Amino acid sequence: MKLPSLAVLAVFVIAPVFAQTQSVPIELSGHQELLIDKCGYDEQLAAQQLVQLGDHWGYGYDSLLVDLERWRQSPYVTIDSIGASVQNRALWQLNITSDTPEMEPRRTVFVHARTHPNEVQAWWVTDELISLLLSEEPFARFMRESCTFYIIPMYNPDGVELEFARQNANGIDIESNWDKNPVQPEVAVLRNRFGELMASDAPIETALNMHSAFACKRYFVYHDAVGTSPEFTVLEQDFIGFIRSYFEDGIEPWSYFVSWTSGTPTRYPESWFWLNHGEDVMALTYEDMNCTAAGQYDQTAFAVLHGVADYLGLVVTAVLDRPTAQIQGFSLRQNYPNPVRLSRTTSMSSVIQFRLEREQPIRLVLYDVLGRQVKVLDQGRRPAAEHRVYFDASNLATGTYFYQLQTAGGVVARQLTVTR
Ligand SMILES: [Zn+2]
Structure with a gap:
């Protein structure tokens, strides 16, 4: 369990969304650790979300297949399955880049979304990111020429189709069980893909794990120096700061959600990156707003893309x-x-x-x-x-x-x- 500091929990308690949705107040008692994860997941709140959105939270596997056909028309994208889920649905990966590189090797950015099926807002941000990257905007062209973007739009298709809130078809939360045996098929596929890319001549430098939080805030799950290193926290603050500078009133500062304060967990995708590659990879969870006030996905995607460019030191003269x-x-x-x-x-x-x-x-x-x-x-x-x-x-x-x-x-x- 990646737990926020007490100060952060206090923020959750007073967050106005809880008053608006008349949810159960979160009490600072021992058992709440079992109910609240970094996405602020709460079963009752999640049940309300399910009622509000229904129908695979508004975006199911069929919707993805339609979009895959549409994206395939773009000259800047190739689409492959990198493996299969428990119920044998393809785990689709978009590879977005340009065949006229600005530099070689290009910088590698990895994004995966929809680990938690009910966090559909994380998908809408990712969708805007894809739209921006496939556009003819000069900045998008520059980013395609400078980077390769690997994007997994739906990492847990079985959960989406079964209308599970959090789990895969085996009933396992594949966000927080990267260290458990047996290894879930989805975890094995993504870990293998990360490993392949890290061994290539263009290893991943930025990995974003897209979620959305019931706190109804946009934030990054920041890893404390206790679980990482003082050097890495400087990089994290830079990274989050760069992205925030493009959406300052929309995204919380890095200090909003501090995790890994009592050591390095082993259960998350970010754990895998940290334990295997340390400061070489800026691997962070992004939490969008999981509430009816969510929106401005295009602004968020814009901020993420520009912040990544700044973090990678890409001078956008093009x-x-x-x-x-x-x-x-x-x-x-x-x-x-x-x-x-x-x-x-x-x-x-x-x-x-x-x-x-x-x-x-x-x-x-x-x-x-x-x-x-x-x-x-x-x-x-x-x-x-x-x-x-x-x-x-x-x-x-x-x-x-x-x-x-x-x-x-x-x-x-x-x-x-x-x-x-
Ligand atoms: Zn989540």
């Missing part, structure tokens, strides 16, 4: 024009300070420097992550010299931006970050 192979006659430096902290901004808070080796017309433009122009920072005919352009960041939203220097000799872009 969102703009690709820098030319040989850039001559000018250079563009990293802005200072970077990140730009709004809490410390003065009106001329950041400076961008560029150098021209001959007089020429230039344009220096700030873009957001989708490549939309935010403002023109400088333009006109400029002499051969080192130039400094001061700009005011105080009215910018937090997030990632790009500034691009456009000259007769080509264009070059750099990334800048605005934080609080």
Whole structure:
């Protein structure tokens, strides 16, 4: 049982959703450990969800088969079965990438969803992630060229079809029994797949395990240094922080749900990654909202994808024009300070420097992550010299931006970050 700290349980108790749904209050007694897991699972609440949504919680195996046919039409996806469930349903895997790589080997991101059948919201986020990755957005193209995404949309199809809330066809929760014998077929399949990829020349660097929580909050299940390492918790905080920066009012901070506070558990997929590969893999459970207030799945997927890009250190210059192979006659430096902290901004808070080796017309433009122009920072005919352009960041939203220097000799872009 991956248990939250007492402080986190207190958050659960006062969370307004429990008042709205008139559920049984969660008491801080011993036996509740048996009822409440990291997804905040509570049998009575789950029963209400079942009544509300019914019909395989609104998305069954048949729905998946229809979507698989639709995704198959995309040139960016290949679909394979990586094995079978207890009742011999295929465990489908999407492989999303591009055949025109930005880099080799590409970075590997793994996502699996719907371990717990009644957490359908985790699937809707994953669905939006797939839609975004298959889109013609410049950012999606960049991510396809930089990464390979392996996505298991429905890891527990038997549970979905049997309308079990949590278990597979053997009545086992395949989220929290990775260390039990006999090994469940679904666990064996996914563990084997993880192992294959970890032994490849493009091992998994980010693994997201998609759930949704009855606390009616969006959060990541953060692993304490007691169960991991101080170094890993820094990476976790970065990772969660990057994703949050794109949906700050929607996703809770890393400190909202702290687990592994009394050691390393062995029962979870994240346990497998930690015990076998340590800090090499950012393997975390994401919890969406399992309640009627859930939504904004597209915003969440957008935040996840951009946060992963930031975590992997992918500089998204391809969102703009690709820098030319040989850039001559000018250079563009990293802005200072970077990140730009709004809490410390003065009106001329950041400076961008560029150098021209001959007089020429230039344009220096700030873009957001989708490549939309935010403002023109400088333009006109400029002499051969080192130039400094001061700009005011105080009215910018937090997030990632790009500034691009456009000259007769080509264009070059750099990334800048605005934080609080
Ligand atoms: Zn769950």
